[in-house]
Structures are given as C-alpha cells and as structure tokens.
Amino acid sequence: MQETVLQTKNLTKTYGGGTLALKEVSFALKKGEMVCVIGPSGAGKSTLLRCINRMIEADEGSSVVFDGKEITSLRKKELAQTRREIGMVFQHYNLVYRLSALENVLHGRMGYYSTFAGAFSLYKKEDIERAVELLGMLGLEERVYFRCANLSGGQKQRVGIARALIQDPKLILCDEPIASLDPQAAKVIMEYLKGISAEMGIPCLVNLHQVDVAKIYADRIIGMKDGHIVFDGPKEELTDKRIENIYGAKIHEILA
Ligand SMILES: Nc1ncnc2c1ncn2[C@@H]1O[C@H](COP(=O)(O)OP(=O)(O)OP(=O)(O)O)[C@@H](O)[C@H]1O
Ligand SMILES: [Mg+2]
Known part of the structure; x- marks a missing residue:
C-alpha cells in the first residue's frame, strides 16, 4: 500500500458573507498519485487548494493532515516550514x-x-x-x-x-495550470505533471476545467459540485452519466 501524504476530513469553508464554499470534504492522496479535481465554476476547487496550504483558513472542525501533521493547527513558524514542502503551480x-x-x-x-x-x-x-x-x-x-x-x-x-x-515538495497543488495555454502547450505541461507524480513519486492535485484532459492524465478524478465531493474514483469509473451529474449539464455541452 502506498503511503498517504494528504488526508482531509470534514474540510469545510464558509467565506465572510456566508458563502459555504466547501462542505465536509474528505479525501486522501497517496504518494505518486495524480489526481484531477473537476467541477463547474464555483464548485469550490480553488477554495480546496487554498485551505490545504492555509492561504485561507478552513472552518473550525476541519482537518487537513499533511505528512503526518495537522496543518490547521500549525503555528506560524511550523506552518512556514510545512509550506516549503507544498509546491504551488498557478494559472x-x-x-x-x-x-x-x-x-x-x-x-x-x-x-x-x-x-x-x-x-x-x-x-x-x-x-x-x-x-x-x-x-x-x-x-x-x-x-x-x-x-x-x-x-x-x-x-x-x-x-x-x-x-x-x-x-x-512532498505534494504539488496546481490550480488550473493549463487554463491559459493552447492545447499543445497544455499537453506538454500535463505530461510533465504526470511524470513528476509517477516517476518522482510526488503526488499532484490538479484543478482542471477540461474533463477530457483529466480523463487522459489522472490516475483518479475527484468531481466537485456546490462544495461537495460528488465523485471520487478511478477515471475509468467516470461515466458520461456521472460527468453530467457533476456539471448539471448534458455531456455534449460539457465536452463541446
Ligand atoms: N474570497 C472570497 N470571498 C467570498 N466568497 C468567495 C471567495 N472566494 C470564492 N468564493 C465563493 O466560493 C465558492 C467557490 O469558489 P471557488 O473559487 O473555490 O470555485 P472554483 O471551483 O475554483 O471555480 P472556478 O472553476 O471558476 O475557478 C464560489 O461561490 C465563490 O463565489
Ligand atoms: Mg478556481
């Protein structure tokens, strides 16, 4: 069994103003895994990444264990040391x-x-x-x-x-790393990320808008909707029906 690098439990985030952006999100990430997070705009994908490295604070009662440490309760100095081990890649x-x-x-x-x-x-x-x-x-x-x-x-x-x-890093978080790139450049980036997870063993959690790209490169896909995880499994199990459920739209509209 591969070692667990990240485990969230009941990760919940309410923004000022009352938007409940994450609702009891629980999942684990293992060494070497490439996991893509998909879901419509506003589903909570960026909020999820930001809570993991504490760019924003999750609600009371949330748990994020990274490399054996409870991130949500780290003090400033320990947090800075832990953050060194989490690489970030931005759009x-x-x-x-x-x-x-x-x-x-x-x-x-x-x-x-x-x-x-x-x-x-x-x-x-x-x-x-x-x-x-x-x-x-x-x-x-x-x-x-x-x-x-x-x-x-x-x-x-x-x-x-x-x-x-x-x-x-012991973990790489990528928020829409290919959203500003043409398809060829996007392919190159996804191949590098895939290689980094598979060959260097560093798990990558990658937010993506393109379901088709997620299906090519991910080992596992997490589907989010309204702050919830509504799908978490191997890409082979992400059927058209399940994609339609995540996006609340017909498959031809999603892949168009
Ligand atoms: N700083 C903020 N203050 C208040 N509400 C916010 C803030 N950031 C995000 N939200 C709200 O939280 C919800 C989730 O937003 P988030 O940015 O995590 O979604 P996303 O899945 O990353 O969307 P996209 O695909 O458009 O990037 C949305 O309803 C959004 O309006
Ligand atoms: Mg986002």
Missing part, C-alpha cells in the same frame, strides 16, 4: 517577469534561507546548479537566462513547475 504562473527563469526558480528555494540571505539573493551554488538542472529537465536549457517576460506561456508554466520542484 497565471506568478513569476517575476523582469527576472530570469533561473532567478524565478531560485525563488522557490527562498523558504530554506534566512531573511538576510533571501533578501540579497545569496543562493548556494548547489541550489543554482539544481535550478539549472531542473530547467534542463523541463526542456528549458536554452532559456535559463531569459527574462520570464520573453517566454511563451508554456515555457512560463514550466518555470513555475521548476520553481515548485526546487522546494523538494
């Missing part, structure tokens, strides 16, 4: 565009430096070598010193992935 990359690909990747290492060393970008030689190596692994050996502003969307996202990997 809009969150890169510093005036800086090089290399410098952006090194930012992922910042959590391991003192405030002083971090402020002056006093990176260790081994981290610089690792950053170059990761960029090479992601097919960007020719782009190491390029300003990120001059990279294509797919290349920017690969820098984002390298930045997540240099954290030595």
Whole structure:
C-alpha cells in the first residue's frame, strides 16, 4: 500500500458573507498519485487548494493532515516550514517577469534561507546548479537566462513547475495550470505533471476545467459540485452519466 501524504476530513469553508464554499470534504492522496479535481465554476476547487496550504483558513472542525501533521493547527513558524514542502503551480504562473527563469526558480528555494540571505539573493551554488538542472529537465536549457517576460506561456508554466520542484515538495497543488495555454502547450505541461507524480513519486492535485484532459492524465478524478465531493474514483469509473451529474449539464455541452 502506498503511503498517504494528504488526508482531509470534514474540510469545510464558509467565506465572510456566508458563502459555504466547501462542505465536509474528505479525501486522501497517496504518494505518486495524480489526481484531477473537476467541477463547474464555483464548485469550490480553488477554495480546496487554498485551505490545504492555509492561504485561507478552513472552518473550525476541519482537518487537513499533511505528512503526518495537522496543518490547521500549525503555528506560524511550523506552518512556514510545512509550506516549503507544498509546491504551488498557478494559472497565471506568478513569476517575476523582469527576472530570469533561473532567478524565478531560485525563488522557490527562498523558504530554506534566512531573511538576510533571501533578501540579497545569496543562493548556494548547489541550489543554482539544481535550478539549472531542473530547467534542463523541463526542456528549458536554452532559456535559463531569459527574462520570464520573453517566454511563451508554456515555457512560463514550466518555470513555475521548476520553481515548485526546487522546494523538494512532498505534494504539488496546481490550480488550473493549463487554463491559459493552447492545447499543445497544455499537453506538454500535463505530461510533465504526470511524470513528476509517477516517476518522482510526488503526488499532484490538479484543478482542471477540461474533463477530457483529466480523463487522459489522472490516475483518479475527484468531481466537485456546490462544495461537495460528488465523485471520487478511478477515471475509468467516470461515466458520461456521472460527468453530467457533476456539471448539471448534458455531456455534449460539457465536452463541446
Ligand atoms: N474570497 C472570497 N470571498 C467570498 N466568497 C468567495 C471567495 N472566494 C470564492 N468564493 C465563493 O466560493 C465558492 C467557490 O469558489 P471557488 O473559487 O473555490 O470555485 P472554483 O471551483 O475554483 O471555480 P472556478 O472553476 O471558476 O475557478 C464560489 O461561490 C465563490 O463565489
Ligand atoms: Mg478556481
């Protein structure tokens, strides 16, 4: 049996204003798993990821155990240490565009430096070598010193992935990593994420809008609707009927 890296139990989130965005969400993620979260806009996919790394606070009574630690009760310092082990990949990359690909990747290492060393970008030689190596692994050996502003969307996202990997993460959370990319660039990104989970053993939890893409790359799919998990199983079990239930629409409208 593969080791459980993440386990949520009764994860609930009410936003100020009273929107109940997550309702008792419970699921587990194991080492090496690639899990895609699908569901209509407003279903709670982004809220789920944000509660896992505590960008936002879940409601009282929620539990998120990551690597054996209850994340919801960690204090500031422990939380910062734990966050280093959770890589994040965003739709809009969150890169510093005036800086090089290399410098952006090194930012992922910042959590391991003192405030002083971090402020002056006093990176260790081994981290610089690792950053170059990761960029090479992601097919960007020719782009190491390029300003990120001059990279294509797919290349920017690969820098984002390298930045997540240099954290030595035990988990990678991706919120719509391909939503701004053309189909070919999207395919490349999904293949890298799949490789990272399968070959490096790092589980990836990936929010996606495209059901067809989820069905190609996921080991398992979680379907969300109105803050609930309404499907959680191997992709083979995600029938058209179940997809229609998640989206509340006909299959030809969803895959159109
Ligand atoms: N900061 C916020 N304050 C109040 N309500 C919010 C906030 N962020 C999200 N919500 C609400 O919570 C619900 C879930 O939103 P969330 O962004 O998690 O959905 P999503 O599944 O990621 O949607 P999308 O596919 O459009 O990205 C929605 O009803 C949304 O309006
Ligand atoms: Mg979202």
